[in-house]
Structure formats: structure tokens, C-alpha cells
Amino acid sequence: MLETKKINFSYNEKCIFNNLNIYFENKIPIGIVGSNGSGKSTLLRLLSGILSPDSGEVYLYNKKINFHDNESILFLKKHVGYIFQNPENQIVGVTVEEDIAFGLENLGLDRNEMKKRINWALNVTDLIGLEKKDPNTLSGGQKQRLAIASMLAMQPDFILMDEPTTMLDPEGREEIYKVIKNLITIGKTIIIASHHAKDLQFVEKIVALDSGKIVFYDNRDKFYHWSENKNFNVEIPFENIVKKYTGKSIKDLERNICQ
Numbered sequence: 516m517l518e519t520k521k522i523n524f525s526y527n528e529k530c531i532f533n534n535l536n537i538y539f540e541n542k543i544p545i546g547i548v549g550s551n552g553s554g555k556s557t558l559l560r561l562l563s564g565i566l567s568p569d570s571g572e573v574y575l576y577n578k579k580i581n582f583h584d585n586e587s588i589l590f591l592k593k594h595v596g597y598i599f600q601n602p603e604n605q606i607v608g609v610t611v612e613e614d615i616a617f618g619l620e621n622l623g624l625d626r627n628e629m630k631k632r633i634n635w636a637l638n639v640t641d642l643i644g645l646e647k648k649d650p651n652t653l654s655g656g657q658k659q660r661l662a663i664a665s666m667l668a669m670q671p672d673f674i675l676m677d678e679p680t681t682m683l684d685p686e687g688r689e690e691i692y693k694v695i696k697n698l699i700t701i702g703k704t705i706i707i708a709s710h711h712a713k714d715l716q717f718v719e720k721i722v723a724l725d726s727g728k729i730v731f732y733d734n735r736d737k738f739y740h741w742s743e744n745k746n747f748n749v750e751i752p753f754e755n756i757v758k759k760y761t762g763k764s765i766k767d768l769e770r771n772i773c774q
């Protein structure tokens with residue numbers, strides 16, 4: 516479990532969170548939605564130790580994170596990985612393989628373990644065969660998959676993604692969806708902040724933020740019903756629109772066409 520208790524956070528004078536309590540259970544994929552500026556990225560950054568709260572607490576597995584203690588922050592960072600919207604912010608190696616190895620070098624792993632982790636991360640992110648490539652020559656989708664692979668090799672339990680497909684073309688987006696599915700299958704807890712319906716297709720629950728407050732936290736399907744006529748700047752999934760206007764699922768309609 517990853518949670519915040521009574522968190523307060525401001526950028527200079529601008530208050531973003533006032534007494535925010537939220538929890539994320541292991542292995543329940545969650546989407547975070549909200550209009551621009553509602554605090555989605557800030558929340559992900561607080562949960563992953565990139566930002567520290569002004570007051571209040573972050574707990575991971577019931578352990579309180581001490582933001583003044585490097586070891587405590589490392590404990591949080593070891594278990595909670597963060598993926599930026601723009602993969603360029605995360606890529607540092609001169610080859611794909613070296614980029615993945617970079618984060619591992621500080622962990623004191625032996626060569627075999629490093630190799631094993633690199634291959635595993637390449638596999639989960641579908642990057643096998645690109646090990647020797649210069650990251651600068653990769654497509655947007657491949658770069659984002661590399662950012663995920665490099666973070667994955669550190670073996671975090673929670674993977675926080677901040678609008679992971681916003682910079683990508685449709686092909687790149689589909690590549691990331693395949694990876695998100697893989698990550699869920701191997702038991703990672705995914706938390707995705709996004710405006711795109713397809714980014715949220717695999718999440719079980721949705722948290723809606725409005726000016727730093729949680730105004731909804733429940734199952735994904737309930738969210739789309741609840742949010743009708745509210746402005747959360749989030750796309751409605753195509754299948755929900757079809758269902759609303761025809762009363763039928765896409766599968767039922769396809770069946771009728773084929774009969």
C-alpha cells in the first residue's frame with residue numbers, strides 16, 4: 516500500500532493540496548484524471564519522492580517516509596518508479612543497454628544479475644534486438660519503452676506514469692498499451708495520470724481530482740457514468756459512446772452486422 520496522510524503542498528504561495536489523504540493498493544491499476552492544473556502530476560511526484568510535502572506524510576507498506584533522510588527516500592524510490600511524459604527527460608545512456616544499466620550501477624549488483632535484469636526489462640518492454648542502438652535514433656514509442664525498461668530494471672512495485680502517451684503518435688501509443696498490459700500481467704501496480712481514454716483502458720479504478728481535492732474514487736465504469744456533464748477534460752471511451760446511443764456493445768453490433 517502506498518498512501519498519503521494529511522499532505523499539504525504549495526508551489527511558492529500557490530496551494531495545490533490541503534490535507535490530502537489518498538491510498539493505492541498493491542496490484543490495483545488506477546487512473547488519475549482531472550482538468551489541467553488539478554494536481555495530477557504533483558501528486559505523482561509526491562508519491563515517488565521527486566517532491567516532498569510541506570507537511571503530512573507519505574507511507575509505503577506502512578512505513579513513514581522521512582523526507583530528510585536519504586535512506587528513507589531511497590526506500591521509496593526503490594519501490595516506486597516514475598515515468599515522465601517526455602522520455603527525453605529520462606534517457607541518459609549512449610546505447611539502449613547502457614541506459615538500462617545506468618540506474619543499476621549504483622545498486623552494487625554483480626554482472627550476471629545486471630545482465631539478467633536488463634534482458635528481463637528488454638523483454639517486458641519489447642525492446643529485444645535494439646540493445647546496441649543509440650537511444651537518439653529510436654522512435655518516440657521506443658524511447659518511452661526504454662524509459663520504462665530503465666525504470667523497470669530497478670524492480671519497483673509501483674509504476675507511476677504521467678501522461679505517458681501524450682508525446683507519441685498512434686503507433687507509439689499502441690506500443691505503450693502493450694507494455695502497460697505486460698506490466699499489469701507481471702504484477703506491477705500501475706498508476707496513470709491521463710486525459711486519454713485509451714491510456715486508462717486497463718485501470719480498475721479512477722481517482723478524479725478537482726483543484727487538489729479527490730471528488731471521485733471508484734471503479735472505472737462508474738466514473739464515466741458519474742462524470743457525464745462534468746468537465747474533467749478526459750475522453751469518453753468509444754465503446755461507452757456506442758453503448759449510450761445504441762444500447763449495445765461494439766461486440767453485439769459486430770455480431771449483428773455479420774449475421
Ligand SMILES: Nc1ncnc2c1ncn2[C@@H]1O[C@H](COP(=O)(O)OP(=O)(O)OP(=O)(O)O)[C@@H](O)[C@H]1O
Nearest residue numbers: 526527529531549550551552553554555556557558
Ligand atoms: N514547478 C512549478 N512551479 C510553480 N507552479 C507549478 C509548478 N508545477 C506545477 N505548477 C502549478 O501547479 C498546479 C498543478 O500542476 P500539476 O502539473 O500538478 O497539474 P496537472 O493536473 O498535472 O495538470 P496537467 O493536466 O496540465 O498536466 C498548476 O496550476 C501548475 O501551473
